[in-house]
Amino acid sequence: QKENTALDNDTIGTSRQPAAYRVQREMQTEEHFQACFERKLSSTLGGALQIPRENRRLQCSFSWGRFRKITLKMFPVLKWLFTYRFREWILRDLHAGLSVGMFQIPQGLLGVWLTRLPLPNINGFFSAFCCSLTYVIFGTSHHISVGSFSILNVVVTNILKTPNFNQTLSSNGSLHNFSDPTFMKDDMEALTLTASITFLTGIIQLLLGCFCLGFVTTYVPKTLIDAYLAAAALHVIVAQFTFIFDIILDFRKGPLGIFYNLFHYFLALPKANATSILLFLLSVAALRVNTSIKITYKHSPIAFPMELLLIITVTIISNRIHLHAESSSAVVSMIPQRFLPPTLPDLSNLSKIIQHAFCLAIVSYFLLVFVGERYASLHNYNIASNQELIAVGLCNIFSSFFKSFVVSCSISGTVIQEKTGGRTQLAAAIGASTMLVIALKLGRFFQMIPNDILAAIVVFNMLPFLQKFLDVPILWRRDKYHFVIWLVTFAAVLCFGLDVGLAIAMGFTFFIITIRSHRMKMVELGQIPNMNIYRSLSVYRAAREIEGIKIFQCCSSISFANMSHFKTYLLHEMDMKAVPLDESEMRALISLSDTAVERKDLKCSCACDPPLPPPRIPYTEKLVKQRHADSDSSSSSVNLVHWSKYGDRLSSRMFLVAADDASPGFDMGLATEKKEDEGRRACLSPGSAIDNSSVQFDQEEEPARLLHPVHTIILDFSMVQFVDLIGSELLRQIIHMFHDIGITVLLAGCHSSVIADFEKNDFFDSCVTKERFFLTLHDAVLAALDKHQKPNELEPAAKEFAEEPQAEQRKVEYLA
Template identity: 35%
Template sequence: MTASLVLSEAELENVAPKSTDRGPRLLTRMRRRLRCSGPIAKSFLLKFIPILSWLPHYPFKEWLLGDVISGLSVGIIQLPQGLAYALLAGVPPVFGLYSSFYPVIIYSIFGTSRHISPGTFAVISVMVGSVTESLVPNDTVVLTGNDSVTDVGDRVAVAAALTFLVGLFQIVLGLVQFGFVVTYLSEPLIRGYTTAAAIHVTVSQLKSILGVSVMQRSNALSLIYTVIEVCSKIPETNPASLITGLIAIFVMFAVKYLNVKYNSKIRMPIPIELLTLIVATGISYGVNLNKTYGVDIVGVIPVGMKAPVLPRTELFAKVVGNAFAIAVVAYAFTISLAKMFAVKHGYVVDNNQELFALGLSNFVGSFFHCFTIGTAMSRSLVQESTGGNSQVAGVVSCLVILVIILKAGQLFETLPKAILAAVVIVNLKGIYKQFLDIPALWRTNRIDLLVWLVTFVSTILLNLDIGLGVSVAFSLLTVIFRTQLPHYSVLGQISNTDIYRDVSKYTQAKEIPGIKIFRSSCTLYFANADLYADAVKKMSGLDVDKLIAMKKKAVKKQKRMQEKNEKKAAKETQLKHRGAGKPEKASLSFIYP
């Protein structure tokens, strides 16, 4: 067995020099990628249109029934959520149905996740609503069945322009392989942001529950001002609207609790949102809640599809900043849920393809008056728990929405808005559970807890868009902070094992005699190099600076001795050469007789 050599960088370069043909190899790889051939074209096509790869091999016998049941369940839930979240986005309810149809069809073709349910989402809808209501605060346009595309309200135009840019940003980021950007949105940041957004959503729905009118705000501290205004208008509460909303909230919470409790005994959960909408619409129509008690209702819902129309380009400059923020947030929610289900069911999702699919869904949807979509956890859990196995479930849910758009939309025109507000609030229950993150993070990672709290507070006080920017900036600062204050430790071996642990935390860990194993919790680079060196010196147990000084002194002494010997040898050589250059003296010989 030969001993291993310890080499410096210079010696290693002499022993194993780096390759010098990187340029030609790079050109070869580029030519290979740009070369057009049948297999390459097929691989490219299957990568960007995943449905072409999985649909020909779809196991109809094993998956079809589950996908149909799952699609029907999700479609039934998608209907009330689409109507409700459209009000969050500040547009008429029918556009929530459009946003639950066109983008979902596109995602089913281009997406790689088999279990998420794309479509309207409360957090994204309220972000869109903050933009539409700030740019068009007094839009009162109501659509009728005979309207042409030019009669679409200004808020719808703003939402479509915003969605166009959101989709464009996501497509471009997906094509340039920028899917890793979501790694900078840590889980504590996302959960803190969504918790704060849930409070924004809840407050925005109080006006519908109480039956009062509230001024729309989108600047800093808007949530605080809205709460104050709502409290000041409590004496103006419409009793019929309040009772309707509270009864709906109680019934939906109760039935959802039963759905969870008896989940193993029922194949398909009770569609309580749809049942609530049907019953409330029937009561509202029979009693005439709108005229008799002044309860706000949904109003006219046009039947049929709208022709595509180009978004208004003059609005792009006004919404471009919000579009980028919404694009990142929507993707962060989508990819986090997609990865969760992929790990659970043992398949792989492509980060960049998901970004491209979501972008294309929003981009195409913007031409059909859709507002920005995301991925709702509640629908995704229903899609998975009811037997969904593939994107076919999404297509089935779209067919349910299509029937509503073409035939049944008018049946919900007398639906009280308080019912839609109740649907929104009830579906935020899962997000509100994220407050339990606070004690958990306190026990495990207090820096992550600080990120959660800063994100929550900044989003509450500064609104959704500015709050997100502040949260991301603070999260990046914590990354720098962690690299500047890493955890350094000396490792010892646990007896009779190959496990090494920090000797300061584990009494069973013992250092190996004559060896120091030093560990740093972060990568070494220029910003923490001095900290790293100081920690190594401190934990080595030796006066390293003194040893280094002694070594430098010995090196200098050795160098002086070497220079002295070199001078002496040079002098001797010089004298020798001088002696060799002189002529030899003549010698006389005497011979004695």
């Protein structure tokens, strides 16, 4: 045992030591690497698209696997039905279903009281039953309880063109009003218009789901969902003030409507019913005590069914004792309780309601998806956004047949179903069946429940969504962008409503995403001594700048939106500024391009031939110095990169990068082969120089170098995802401008997709070639030092490398 312990300690001690390695390979440019390793060209870049011969014919075949996959996708109920754990889940779903079903009965009665529409109770209960079963079959969330949403019901009420009905009901409130044929005609028109709005809402959602437009939710961050649900919870709580204080007010919608309602509730507080407030507080206290009761089933906590117990208890008491609180019986008793058979909606007024229906469709869908995403993340499963669109669309279509309201997620019912242990949509099916049976047989007893009892249940179940206010300080510390998204979403939804606020929140979120993804972030890199690792000079103290080389890392994609900032940053760091060329310089540049074209493509052509394209001007600005830069450098490249050329030992003259004994770094050697193409070689070297006032175009003169300490700029594009057409054009001009003042621009670490973007955008020319592109940043540094290193600086490094001992046994050698 002691030997094993000693061996383990030795192994642990060995693993803690940093491993060193030796790399021996050629310096690789992008052009050389593509030629040696046979890069495949896509069809868009001139390569032939290889299509297998056997796939050219159209084949029709039947696959049971594909059929099963499509069936499970269309009917998600089959996924959990075939894998249902009966012994573990049946009591949970039964418990949750009974609680939700008993809650839906007074909730349906309260919806009629809130909207003041003469919808028979039996129609509302049949609509809720059909919608719940429809979502059980087509929905993908395991915890969503589908039902009417009070805010959407109020929105539909405000759309209706029947103000006489609301005024008469609120003022008189007697049964004889409904016997008047005028009122009955207005009532039926209101129900017909409600059914039309609901049907059109479902059709819009169904079409959006069929066209797979539910993908928009993938671009919605979690902070937007939390803020939207928090603001929606506040809207629901304010809507319950009518039941809590027993005050009837015109619920105003629109900009700042919630503050208008709060102000008028505050003014009407002296008229509030003290009994209603007392019953509300007692109910909230009972629900609060319920959080301290813990029930464990199968090693999982389940909430005590306090809502179920509270509804049953208050129902019995209210039918025995008059509690002097407002209930739904006053309104329900005035509505003719005859069943309205299902009929097809009237779409004659389609042009008047299509805009409202579209807004309701969007709000209804996003509200359902946001709540579903919240509980899906809590229970570690996924929901399908397109399937949710189809499911809620079908629910609204079935609801319109019964002349009912727009259906969405019942937030309170969903919270009750989740906290009482519901695991699948079987709980929703049990709840819908319980609701329908009890409502048809014992519905008249539930009409006597005070409205404030149900308001207490709704308000208490909204509190989990308001707890997200505690995450706001955390967002401020972690991510300022998400903090701003949270505040804007919450303020927009709270002030402008669920529909307009959602549009503002989504637009602002997409704007933030665009700004953040295109925001240019540049970092100047330096080399860690004796290593091929490069880190930010502002972050790492050990990082040193290589003399004569500036390394910049671009941490975002390059597009027309951020290319200007990229250019400004680059010129500022190089202590230069861009000055437009004057007319004489432009004419000289154009004449030079025309001469080059004539020398290359001298031929006779007919006048009917299409004209040749105009010559491409490489740049339209020249670079001048802003101020004199310091000629001294704080570090020496000889101390960072050790050089050695071995023309005799290595026929291909490779780079040697070896591990140093003092530190796990590298000793590097560099050698380059002579280029066969002299034109490209001349382009990589500084061309015709530009001074502070003029441009020289005489290619035969000896180029005059500027007295500038930097001879090479290396752009690390390893984090660049794409470069658009405008960005590639401006980048090519920048390379030309620096080349004409004697500064070489190299690019390193470009992804193959970025190289493909450059090729499609016609980025390369006789000067900007793939010889400027290197596979790694270290290859670009070695190439720059090999080109500009003085011969007397290479001798000490060569001697040092020759005297270096052989590598240890733990060092690994890779030969390219």
